[in-house]
Amino acid sequence: MNEWAPLWVDALTAVLVLVGALAALIGSFGVLRLKSFFQRIHAPTLGATLGTWGFTLATAVQASFERGQPYLHALLITVFIALTAPVTTVMLMRAAVFRARIRGEEIPVPGVGDSPGS
Amino acid sequence: MSSLLSWALAFALGLLALGMLLALARMVIGPRAEDRVLAFDCLYLNTMLVILALGLIYRSSSYFEAALLIALFGFVGSAAMSKFLLRGEIIE
Numbered sequence: 001m002n003e004w005a006p007l008w009v010d011a012l013t014a015v016l017v018l019v020g021a022l023a024a025l026i027g028s029f030g031v032l033r034l035k036s037f038f039q040r041i042h043a044p045t046l047g048a049t050l051g052t053w054g055f056t057l058a059t060a061v062q063a064s065f066e067r068g069q070p071y072l073h074a075l076l077i078t079v080f081i082a083l084t085a086p087v088t089t090v091m092l093m094r095a096a097v098f099r100a101r102i103r104g105e106e107i108p109v110p111g112v113g114d115s116p117g118s
Numbered sequence: 119m120s121s122l123l124s125w126a127l128a129f130a131l132g133l134l135a136l137g138m139l140l141a142l143a144r145m146v147i148g149p150r151a152e153d154r155v156l157a158f159d160c161l162y163l164n165t166m167l168v169i170l171a172l173g174l175i176y177r178s179s180s181y182f183e184a185a186l187l188i189a190l191f192g193f194v195g196s197a198a199m200s201k202f203l204l205r206g207e208i209i210e
Contacts, residue, residue, distance in 0.1 A: 014126035021130035028137030084193040091200035
């Protein structure tokens with residue numbers, strides 16, 4: 001394959017992949033652990049931003065060094081996720097607020113001194 | 119591929135699989151429909167990252183198209199489900 005690729009390329013790829021996977025894992029853990037829906041909806045953005053950036057940058061670095069020229073097609077995924085993730089989040093949040101109002105529940109309004117996860 | 123990178127990719131695959139399990143647990147326990155849609159959102163993101171990691175392991179660019187398609191259909195799916203939760207129908 002690319003035996004000529006220097007070690008620092010592989011090390012950089014490994015660091016990017018590990019950071020991305022850790023961010024995605026922390027995001028998924030937040031989805032499971034946080035108490036209310038309005039807190040949980042914040043968690044997957046970790047995987048959508050840092051996770052996707054890490055993996056697509058790692059793919060771009062590896063592909064560029066394999067072909068010997070810049071090869072950035074993987075970053076298309078980052079652009080696409082950055083465009084679509086806020087849209088689904090806003091739509092889901094509006095649906096959740098609507099359904100909570102229908103049920104007559106009180107919708108939390110963020111205050112100044114609130115700590116996350118309390 | 120150096121052993122450092124293959125080890126890191128195997129470890130990252132394990133972390134992503136664990137994350138998928140956590141999102142799946144939230145999808146099972148609910149408690150409401152919007153929680154399940156949120157868990158689906160998290161699940162398809164993790165799946166897309168798994169496919170990107172497989173593309174790095176097998177050094178094939180076909181996996182890139184698969185990841186892009188998963189991102190596309192995941193967005194369509196969760197947007198449609200959110201719309202359904204909001205309005206009770208998808209296409210008005």
